[in-house]
Each structure stands twice: as structure tokens, then as C-alpha cells.
Amino acid sequence: MINLRVLAASAAVLSLTLSFASKAAANGEVNVYTYRETKLIQPLFDAFSKDTGIKVNVVSASSGLEQRMKAEGANSPADVLLTVDIGRIDEAVQAGVTQPIKSEVVDKVVPAQYRDPDGYWAGISMRARVIYASKDRVKQDKITYEELADPKWKGKICIRSGQHIYNNALFAAYTAKHGEAKAEEWLRGVKANLAQKPSGGDREAARDVAAGKCDIGIGNTYYWALMMNNDPEKKPWAEATRVILPTFEGGGTHVNLSGVLLAKHAPNKANGIKLIEWLVSEQAQQMYADQNYEYPVRSGVPIDSTIAGYGKLAPDPLPIAKIAANRKAAASLVDKVGFDN
Amino acid sequence: MRGRAAHAGRAATAIAIATAILVAAPVISIVSLALQPATDVWHDLINYVLPAALLDTALLLVGVGALTLLVGAGTAWVISRHDFPGRGMLLWLMPLPLAIPTYLAAYVYADLFEPLGLVHRTLAIWLPLRDALGHLPNLRSLPGAIFVIGLVLYPYVYLSARATFQVQSAEFAEAATTLGAGRWTVFWRVSLPMARPALAVGVALVALETLNDIGASEYLGIRTLTVSIFTTWLNRGSLAGAAQLACLMLAIVAGLIAMERYGRRNANAEFSAESPHVRQRTPLSGARAWIAFAVCALPVLIGFVVPLFYLAHQALGRGLLANFDPLLWRHTFHSFAYAALATLMALMLALATTIAHRFRPDPLRYLAMSTAQAGYALPGLVIALGLLTPVLAVDSALSAVATWTGLSLPGLILVGSGTAVVIAYTIRFLAVPVGMIKAGFDSIPRDYDESARTVGAGQAVMLRQIYLPLLRPAMLGAVIIMFVDCLKELPATLLLRPLNVETLSTSIYQFASRGNFEDGALAALLIIAASIGPVVWLTRFSEVPSGPA
Numbered sequence: 001m002i003n004l005r006v007l008a009a010s011a012a013v014l015s016l017t018l019s020f021a022s023k024a025a026a027n028g029e030v031n032v033y034t035y036r037e038t039k040l041i042q043p044l045f046d047a048f049s050k051d052t053g054i055k056v057n058v059v060s061a062s063s064g065l066e067q068r069m070k071a072e073g074a075n076s077p078a079d080v081l082l083t084v085d086i087g088r089i090d091e092a093v094q095a096g097v098t099q100p101i102k103s104e105v106v107d108k109v110v111p112a113q114y115r116d117p118d119g120y121w122a123g124i125s126m127r128a129r130v131i132y133a134s135k136d137r138v139k140q141d142k143i144t145y146e147e148l149a150d151p152k153w154k155g156k157i158c159i160r161s162g163q164h165i166y167n168n169a170l171f172a173a174y175t176a177k178h179g180e181a182k183a184e185e186w187l188r189g190v191k192a193n194l195a196q197k198p199s200g201g202d203r204e205a206a207r208d209v210a211a212g213k214c215d216i217g218i219g220n221t222y223y224w225a226l227m228m229n230n231d232p233e234k235k236p237w238a239e240a241t242r243v244i245l246p247t248f249e250g251g252g253t254h255v256n257l258s259g260v261l262l263a264k265h266a267p268n269k270a271n272g273i274k275l276i277e278w279l280v281s282e283q284a285q286q287m288y289a290d291q292n293y294e295y296p297v298r299s300g301v302p303i304d305s306t307i308a309g310y311g312k313l314a315p316d317p318l319p320i321a322k323i324a325a326n327r328k329a330a331a332s333l334v335d336k337v338g339f340d341n
Numbered sequence: 342m343r344g345r346a347a348h349a350g351r352a353a354t355a356i357a358i359a360t361a362i363l364v365a366a367p368v369i370s371i372v373s374l375a376l377q378p379a380t381d382v383w384h385d386l387i388n389y390v391l392p393a394a395l396l397d398t399a400l401l402l403v404g405v406g407a408l409t410l411l412v413g414a415g416t417a418w419v420i421s422r423h424d425f426p427g428r429g430m431l432l433w434l435m436p437l438p439l440a441i442p443t444y445l446a447a448y449v450y451a452d453l454f455e456p457l458g459l460v461h462r463t464l465a466i467w468l469p470l471r472d473a474l475g476h477l478p479n480l481r482s483l484p485g486a487i488f489v490i491g492l493v494l495y496p497y498v499y500l501s502a503r504a505t506f507q508v509q510s511a512e513f514a515e516a517a518t519t520l521g522a523g524r525w526t527v528f529w530r531v532s533l534p535m536a537r538p539a540l541a542v543g544v545a546l547v548a549l550e551t552l553n554d555i556g557a558s559e560y561l562g563i564r565t566l567t568v569s570i571f572t573t574w575l576n577r578g579s580l581a582g583a584a585q586l587a588c589l590m591l592a593i594v595a596g597l598i599a600m601e602r603y604g605r606r607n608a609n610a611e612f613s614a615e616s617p618h619v620r621q622r623t624p625l626s627g628a629r630a631w632i633a634f635a636v637c638a639l640p641v642l643i644g645f646v647v648p649l650f651y652l653a654h655q656a657l658g659r660g661l662l663a664n665f666d667p668l669l670w671r672h673t674f675h676s677f678a679y680a681a682l683a684t685l686m687a688l689m690l691a692l693a694t695t696i697a698h699r700f701r702p703d704p705l706r707y708l709a710m711s712t713a714q715a716g717y718a719l720p721g722l723v724i725a726l727g728l729l730t731p732v733l734a735v736d737s738a739l740s741a742v743a744t745w746t747g748l749s750l751p752g753l754i755l756v757g758s759g760t761a762v763v764i765a766y767t768i769r770f771l772a773v774p775v776g777m778i779k780a781g782f783d784s785i786p787r788d789y790d791e792s793a794r795t796v797g798a799g800q801a802v803m804l805r806q807i808y809l810p811l812l813r814p815a816m817l818g819a820v821i822i823m824f825v826d827c828l829k830e831l832p833a834t835l836l837l838r839p840l841n842v843e844t845l846s847t848s849i850y851q852f853a854s855r856g857n858f859e860d861g862a863l864a865a866l867l868i869i870a871a872s873i874g875p876v877v878w879l880t881r882f883s884e885v886p887s888g889p890a
Contacts (some may be wrong), residue, residue, distance in 0.1 A: 068729060199562030207457055335385055
């Protein structure tokens with residue numbers, strides 16, 4: 001029979017072990033909430049700790065960190081929030097869980113375009129939303145986002161869910177440029193050109209092109225480089241395609257930003273700022289570029305050669321805030337036109 | 342003696358009410374969020390989101406329900422009533438798909454059947470079909486999702502159906518046989534109707550698991566209500582709108598629970614427990630034995646063996662064993678500790694809740710028991726969201742007390758210690774032990790209580806000497822299913838875990854979200870390995886000895 005006393009005792013022991021396992025000292029530390037996967041940024045944190053002697057504690061999640069910070073309020077242990085896209089930067093600022101980053105270093109090395117005028121956030125890396133085109137079946141070298149709705153691509157486009165944050169940001173940029181009515185018409189056109197129901201991720205877009213299901217797939221710049229250089233099994237997918245940097249009609253390729261924010265109630269504020277400044281240092285920016293094939297925000301840091309092979313990136317000059325402001329409208333349009341159905 | 346006699350019932354009632362309040366806390370918090378106006382998104386939700394989401398959800402539920410019923414009840418009947426070579430091995434293999442999280446099954450099968458995937462490549466080698474692609478089923482579709490989810494969830498139906506089939510009184514079946522009924526007639530007209538309560542419990546669990554699934558449906562491109570809650574919250578930034586959708590989901594779950602009760606109406610479960618002799622198994626030979634074996638082996642193959650081997654293949658092929666990451670042991674410890682604590686807590690709360698209802702089946706105790714099951718209604722992330730406010734209120738109260746008394750405590754005690762994760766699991770999965778123990782109680786005839794009272798036994802004595810021994814199979818089953826469920830849980834763990842804590846499931850997620858779930862194959866294998874033990878244990882304890890005729 002199950003002995004309740006034994007159960008209660010083991011429960012107590014386990015709880016104690018757990019609370020000791022997660023107990024943290026108060027000095028020489030910085031607490032990071034991140035949407036970036038730990039595997040990806042752990043090397044950066046390790047290098048930071050080695051440089052400064054400051055220990056980095058991490059919680060990573062796919063969603064809801066702003067809500068958690070909001071609920072934790074003044075007791076929140078969070079010092080720094082790392083996001084992977086524009087939307088989350090905006091969410092966090094709107095939720096009122098951050099404070100301006102007052103740092104001359106950040107103001108100096110991060111171009112104004114990639115940081116908030118009020119200092120609420122700073123970009124740390126960029127990636128572009130591009131086209132993986134079939135080497136065999138796509139002849140043209142240039143393409144515009146507008147053109148994706150052209151009937152000549154009928155049944156030839158593969159893309160992940162229209163509600164995914166990467167597509168959401170692209171559609172929001174389109175909406176900001178052309179207005180909701182035009183954006184809706186465009187989305188209907190793109191939907192009519194899809195080879196299959198939106199699903200999978202960006203890698204699958206390349207795979208489906210390689211398999212002949214479609215001629216062009218939509219994906220982020222670094223996925224292609226990761227498949228090409230780091231994943232022998234998926235290398236053939238990248239090899240069957242080439243990356244075209246599309247632009248809007250007026251020029252400019254859609255880029256998304258990973259950002260960093262300082263928590264409103266940061267208990268280790270000074271260390272938080274140290275970490276933020278370190279993340280935009282030359283060393284860290286180089287790590288971002290080399291390990292994750294992203295575009296550094298700091299000028300003068302060389303990009304990876306694979307990424308450089310796509311051609312010269314001319315980022316869309318549309319202010320990030322404008323894109324963020326159109327996110328909800330874009331999400332609504334995706335549902336309205338039944339993009340994912 | 343009298344005073345002490347009533348003591349057990351009163352204590353149970355107090356705990357039952359406290360449990361109901363605990364489970365209700367995140368629900369109330371979500372409802373209060375839902376009460377905030379979200380008029381700007383409701384127009385969109387009603388016009389564009391809900392029709393598709395409700396249709397997809399309904400089709401998925403019906404499809405998965407039908408598939409699990411067919412596979413679960415069919416295999417349970419074959420294995421409970423027949424003897425054939427390989428049966429002994431199948432007995433402990435059958436429930437093993439429970440060890441595979443739905444999201445993992447979806448990753449594996451999408452990978453296998455994708456264009457250029459293993460199946461496609463193999464077909465292209467063996468049958469030089471340049472064109473095999475067009476004929477492969479597309480896993481990223483509603484039928485694909487039904488297939489994947491159904492074949493890892495069927496053990497819920499199998500386990501409850503088998504528990505019933507193997508103890509069903511032999512007399513009815515034998516009477517029917519004497520009257521000239523064949524084996525199939527006995528199955529359709531006698532065994533199946535008598536198993537209806539158990540099947541209803543199993544299918545209800547399957548339906549609730551399906552409703553809560555987000556990983557598999559999202560990955561396979563099915564826009565269920567759960568997926569819509571996430572996009573509403575994350576892309577429209579409307580927590581209120583998401584909470585409103587969550588309330589709608591709550592209503593659907595209430596409907597499912599009502600259907601389950603309807604399915605069990607007029608249930609005369611007392612046949613089983615009173616049955617003096619258990620039916621002997623029919624020996625099969627030749628082709629029939631082969632068919633019986635194949636019918637049972639196929640679901641195990643699809644739901645367990647294939648994913649296991651595919652993951653092992655990935656783990657070996659990628660050198661994950663050779664370059665073993667020692668951090669995985671830490672993740673395993675956290676997974677186990679959270680799952681074990683939540684399971685113990687839920688078992689005790691479930692016992693108290695059902696006992697209170699057994700002693701006094703009045704509306705109050707019934708309400709407490711039903712409320713305790715409500716956590717299953719909400720996706721893990723919604724529970725986590727709902728928990729944030731109450732849990733952190735307690736945390737700030739504790740920290741205020743600490744400051745006032747001059748004690749030095751970490752800022753957030755419940756969240757910082759991982760207690761919040763344990764609470765979330767408990768609330769989320771409490772329906773499992775409550776449902777199973779309730780079903781266990783239902784199969785203990787009320788006559789036993791009467792007889793016990795006649796000889797002057799108090800509630801405490803009845804509890805110790807009648808209920809707990811008879812409930813042992815139900816309790817063990819509940820503990821195991823809940824433990825494995827906790828190991829697999831993802832969204833609430835992601836949101837509520839303390840700094841520097843990963844579990845096996847969150848570490849797999851890290852890889853999957855980068856599109857490289859294969860690199861998490863070893864963590865996935867650890868979850869499966871950890872779940873196999875309990876599932877096999879469950880099978881051993883649920884086997885009623887009965888030799889062939």
C-alpha cells in the first residue's frame with residue numbers, strides 16, 4: 001500500500017533539493033529572460049562571464065515572458081530581456097516592464113535606425129526575410145515582395161504559417177508601406193500562388209523547393225547558411241536553392257531585429273547594462289555573425305562569407321516602430337484572407 | 342468512536358473544497374482577464390478565426406476519438422479474451438505509446454513522410470518511382486494529425502477498456518454463448534455495451550489531451566482552438582481575446598465531460614467487481630493467431646517502435662551519445678522532481694476529493710470534484726498565465742512578511758523554487774487521478790458501505806480496509822499516467838520554471854524551435870526511457886491472472 005508518510009517525506013526532501021538547486025546569490029550576477037534559445041547564446045554568456053566575472057542566470061521561453069515580468073512586478077528577478085523579433089520588443093515596451101537603457105556605449109555603436117529614440121530597446125542582430133529559389137526552375141535574379149502576388153507564380157510558392165512572427169513582421173512591413181486594402185489584396189494574391197497549405201518552418205520551405213513541390217520558398221537568411229554549413233543531412237536542401245534578397249518596389253529588404261531590453265525593476269541594473277554593452281561589443285557581434293550567420297548591428301563587424309554570398313543587403317529603411325504598429329493589422333489580414341486555411 | 346468516524350469525511354471535504362479553490366484560481370484569473378473588453382479583436386475572431394478553428398477542432402476531436410476507440414477497444418478485446426503466441430510480449434508493449442509525447446510523434450512522422458524524407462527516399466531506391474512523391478500521404482493535414490495523435494493516445498482507451506474486459510463477469514458472455522451467440526455477437530451485444538463506462542472515460546481523456554495539444558497540431562498546420570488562443574495572444578497582443586477563447590474552450594470541455602457522463606449513464610459497473618469468476622481466454626491458432634497478433638502489434642509499431650527507432654537512429658547518427666552532454670542529467674533530475682512532486686500532490690488531493698464525494702454524494706461535494714477536473718480544460722500555457730497573478734500575489738506577501746520579520750529570503754519563493762511549476766502540473770493533470778479514482782469508486786458496490794456500516798465500521802476504517810485496497814489499481818494507474826503526462830508537459834514548464842532550470846521537454850523544445858529537433862533526440866529518448874518503466878509497471882499491476890481454458 002502507498003504509505004502517505006513516506007510520500008510526504010519524499011515530497012519535502014525533493015522540494016528542498018529543488019529550492020537549493022535554484023537558489024542564487026545576490027552579487028556578481030545578472031538574470032536574463034530570453035526568447036533566444038539558450039544553446040545559441042550560451043557561448044556568448046560564457047564569454048561575458050569569463051570577461052567580467054559576472055554570472056549569467058537564464059530563463060528561456062517561447063512566449064509570455066513579458067506577462068511573467070509584469071506579474072512578478074517589483075519582485076521580478078529579471079535584469080535583461082532578449083527578444084528574437086520586433087514584435088516581442090514592442091510587446092515588452094507596451095507592457096511597461098522595461099526602462100530606458102542609459103548607455104553612451106550603446107548610443108555610440110548601435111546605429112540610430114536599430115535602437116529606440118527613447119532608449120527602451122537596442123537591436124543586437126539582424127536577419128533578412130528572403131527567397132530560397134530553385135536553381136533549376138527560377139531564372140530571374142531579382143524579385144520584389146510585391147511580385148509574390150503575381151499570377152506567374154501560381155502554385156509555386158511555399159511558406160510557413162502566415163501567423164508566424166517572421167511572416168507577421170514581413171506582412172506588417174507591407175501593410176505599413178501600402179496600407180491595409182492593398183496589403184489584403186496582396187495577401188490574397190500570395191495565397192493564390194501557394195503550392196500547399198502554409199506549414200512547417202523555414203527549412204521545410206527549402207526542402208519543398210528541393211523536392212520539386214514549389215519553385216520558391218520564403219525563409220530567413222541564417223537558416224540557409226546553417227543548412228549549408230552545419231547540417232550535412234540538410235545540405236542538399238540548401239544546395240538545390242539559391243538565396244535571392246528581395247526588395248520592396250521602392251527598394252529595401254525586410255529585416256527583423258533581435259533586441260535587448262532592460263527590465264524596469266532590474267535588481268542588478270549595473271550588471272544588466274554591462275551585459276547589454278558587452279552584447280554590442282565587437283567580440284560579441286563577431287560571435288553573432290560567425291555562429292548564427294546573422295547580420296551584426298554594429299558597423300565595421302565583418303559578416304560571414306556565406307551570408308555575404310547572397311549579395312549586398314540594403315535593409316528596408318522603414319522604422320521598426322512603424323512595423324510594430326502594424327503587427328495586429330497584419331495578423332488580422334492573415335485571418336481575413338484565410339491565408340493558413 | 343462516532344466522532345472519530347465522521348472525522349475522515351470532514352477532513353476530506355475540507356481538502357476537496359481547498360482543491361477546488363486551487364484549481365479555480367487560474368480559471369478565475371483567466372475569466373477576469375476575459376472580462377476586459379477586447380472588442381477590437383472579437384470582430385476578427387468571430388468572422389475569421391472561430392469558424393475555421395471550431396471546425397478543425399471538432400473534426401480533430403471526432404477523428405482522434407473514433408480512431409482511438411477503434412484501436413483501443415479492438416486491441417483490448419483481442420488481448421483480454423484470446424490467447425495467441427506473442428500475447429505475453431504484447432501485453433506490456435500495448436500501452437507504451439503513452440511514453441511518446443504527441444509533439445514528438447508529429448516531428449518524427451512529418452520527418453519520415455516529408456518529401457525527400459526516409460520513406461520517400463527508400464521508395465525511390467527500391468521501387469524506382471521518380472514520382473513516389475505524389476502518392477505519399479501528406480502528414481501536414483487533418484488526416485495526418487488524426488493519425489499521429491490517435492496512435493499515441495489510443496492507450497488511454499486500451500487501458501480502461503482492458504481493465505473492464507478482463508474482469509467482466511463470465512456469466513453474461515457464457516449465457517449468450519449458450520443461447521447460440523458467436524464470438525462477434527458476444528463482443529457487440531454483451532462485452533462492448535458493458536464496457537461503455539470505461540470506454541467513455543478513455544475517450545474523454547483522449548479528447549481532453551487532444552484539445553490541449555498544441556505542439557503537434559501547430560507543427561502539422563492544423564488551426565485548432567488552442568493554436569488560435571496562442572496567435573490571438575501573441576500576434577494580436579490581446580490577452581483578453583485569448584482569455585475569451587480560453588473560456589470558450591472551457592465550455593467545450595464542460596460539454597465533453599457531460600458527454601462522458603452521458604456515455605456512462607445507467608452504468609451498472611457492479612457486475613465487474615462482484616463477478617465471482619473471470620472468463621477464460623479463447624486460444625487461437627493458425628491464421629487467426631496471426632491476425633490477432635498483427636492487429637495488436639501494428640498500433641505499437643506505429644505509436645512506439647517507429648518513433649523510438651527513428652530517434653535512436655538520429656541520436657546515433659548525430660553522435661549525440663559519443664558527445665554526451667552531461668547537462669542532460671540535470672534536465673532529467675528536474676523533469677523527475679517536478680513530475681514526482683506534482684503526482685504525489687495530485688494523488689492526495691484526488692483521494693480527498695473523491696472520498697468526500699463517496700461519503701456524501703451531495704451537490705457541494707460533486708461540484709468540488711468536478712471543479713478539481715477543470716484544469717484539463719485549459720492549455721498548459723493558459724494555466725500558467727492564469728497562475729501568474731495568484732502565485733505572485735502569494736510570493737509578494739511572503740516577501741513582505743520576510744522583510745517585516747527581517748528574514749532574508751529570495752525574492753520570489755514559489756516561482757524561484759519551482760513550486761509554481763509543480764502547482765501548474767497539479768492543476769493541469771488533477772483530472773487524471775480524480776477521474777480514475779472516481780471510476781474506481783464507481784466499481785465498488787454501495788452494498789459494501791452498507792455492510793461495513795452495519796457492523797459499525799466508521800469512515801476511517803472503511804477507507805483503510807475497503808476503499809484503499811480496492812482502489813489500488815486505479816491509484817497506481819493514475820499515478821503512472823500523471824507522472825508520464827508531467828514529464829511530457831511543455832508550455833507551462835517553459836513559462837514558470839526558475840532561472841537556470843531546464844527539463845527534458847524544454848530542452849527538446851529548444852532544438853525543435855530552431856528546426857533541429859533531431860539534435861534533441863537524446864533528450865527525447867530520455868523522456869521515453871523514463872516513461873517506459875512506469876508504463877510497464879502499470880501493465881503488470883493491471884493484469885488479472887487468468888489461464889487459458
